[in-house]
Amino acid sequence: MAQLEHLQVFQTMSRSPNARLHGLAHLGDGLALARWSNAHDVRDYLAPSHHTLSCYLSGGTGTFRREHPGNKGAPDRLCIMPAEHESAWIINGQIQLVHLYVEQERFALGAVTLLDREPRSLQLQEATFLEDAEQAARFRQLCRLDWQEPGERLLTSSLAHELLDHALLNQVGLRPGLRLKGGLAPVQRRRLREHIEQHLAEPLSLGELASLCALSEYHFARMFQTSFGLPPHRYVLARRLARACHLLRHSRLPLGEVAMACGFASPSHFSNRFRLALRATPGQYRAAFQG
Incomplete structure (x- = not known):
């Protein structure tokens, strides 16, 4: 996995005086997990080089994106922040959430092996406060595990892969207007x-x-x-x-x-x-x- 200084979403959270990190695990395979709490904050994400999947564990009803103030969060709501996306968040009240950080190489491998498509032709679909009970259940199971215990870390890794695979199969679309050149047929x-x-x-x-x-x-x-x-x-x-x-x-x-x-x-x-x-x-x- 990329070093922490290259995980821009992680670093943006770390710089907040209101956010608290409650758990961190480098899972290998281009994946990392972090569990956070935050309150009464403003966070901007500017074109990170990695993908981020997140799930609200508690709170969120006062949280929204600045450009969509009427769309509020809630427990078990999911967000998908693709690499290179930009977003601005307002956090009112207390929230607890978990992040799964995904390197673009891991996304590329999934695109090839699961979808048999060129990774450059595909992109994760940005989503805010998505409802997906299956994914939320995986995130909650992750948070019941001890990420530092070797046996449970392996189950943690398997669940993280399931989260990414589900997103690849359900939230990936073609890049509009892209004309591919220079690759293999x-x-x-x-x-x-x-x-x-x-x-x-x-x-x-x-x-x-x-x-x-x-x-x-x-x-x-x-x-x-x-x-x-x-x-x-x-x-x-x-x-x-x-x-x-x-x-x-x-x-x-x-x-x-x-x-x-x-x-x-x-x-x-x-x-x-x-x-x-x-x-x-x-x-x-x-x-x-x-x-």
Whole structure:
């Protein structure tokens, strides 16, 4: 996840003399959570580089956006603040809320794997005080967990992914008037995705992937990042880690065999990569979901 100084929404809240931070968790995978309270405040968000999903836990009936004073918040109401959006908020009375911060690379990976679309063609739809009982229930379940306890942190991560996936499937739309240039054709993207998924256990080279599209390595790498939102090696690593999570949750394979099945050179390399991405070892992850 981006360092805190690059999470502009987090920093804007932190600078308020009235806001209080009650919990913070870096979940890996480009996701972070923060739980806040605030009262009698004014906050402006100016083109953050990340997406923010939020849910009001209590209060909010005196909270509104300056440009829409008649639309007020309430408990369980959700807000979606896409990257690059701008908004100005007036907080009257006491509120408690939780934020999920999402890096644009994590959004890009979801756009490709869930929707089979180029991330640059899609955007989260901005929403203020949205009603979605399913999402609100996920946020409330998150807030009942101890984010610092390893087993519960893993469940926290899973719920955060569910929140983002739900938003991708329900609140993502096409960018109006966008004309895409310079990326891979849809048939090339599908061919690459299928090839990568079928060969995650094997070494994959840039030249091998580029040959599937009849491109030089140089042009392929640029076009891949344009279409997928992240470089080839980071996409492949993300898919290997996703395969590892599935095997750890749904099989009894020894950790060394999981590492080999997901294309990692050694169990130690697998463990290091997994811990960096998910803030837990493979063994802790398996124990949390099988215990």
